[in-house]
Amino acid sequence: MATTPLTTDEISRTILERMTSNHGGSLVEAIDDGAFVVDDQAVAYWVGQAVELARQGLDVADVDEEPEAEPVGYACAECGTQDATMTTALTPYDTGSRAEPSAWTPSNSHLYSMPADDRARILAHHGDDFGKVDFDNPEGQAIATVWATPTDDGWTLHIHQHAAPLALAADLDRLRELTDTAQAAIEEAERSTEADTMDAVFEARDGAVDALRAILAALTPPVS
Structure with missing residues (x-):
């Protein structure tokens, strides 16, 4: 039937x-x-x-x-x-081989699907949270918060460490340039020990110090 x-x-x-x-x-x-x-x-x-x-x-x-x-x-x-x-x-997030990203604010497309009042309230009270992402371990604890802000000639990537130890593996053109300069300065300082004059020794030493200072300046976070 x-x-x-x-x-x-x-x-x-x-x-x-x-x-x-x-x-x-x-x-x-x-x-x-x-x-x-x-x-x-x-x-x-x-x-x-x-x-x-x-x-x-x-x-x-x-x-x-x-x-x-x-x-x-x-x-x-x-x-x-x-x-x-x-x-x-199991995903890489479940096994712990990758930290899981968790955005602080809704995505842009999600924001524009919200009622106008809700979107305006989030923009008014959470403007500084936009673009910030927590990377969480399998237990849901944040190991770092990351966000990027523009500069005059590029971007600055901000990394805020939480409780867990954090090592930085960066592949950056500027950092590679600085490390190459530092390596050349170190080699020059080593060769200066065989120089005929103390002026050559001092010049090589100053070059190595300047290269080290440039690296430190690049790795030092800007004052917020």
């Missing part, structure tokens, strides 16, 4: 009942300073549920149908739902 198709009101009531019973997770991922952050995966899940309900009782080919299930890799922090993919396919 064919099933009578559900009406729009019946579909809405069914979806609402499932959402309020925590079946499938909440649409809201978090509340960021009063602004709701929507969980895109949950939205896709509930849209799929509504489509399935609408298809009931209709003579529609099942070519595109799949067994009713939550999206692959879906996890709901609020209700604790988690599928096998989330527990077996």
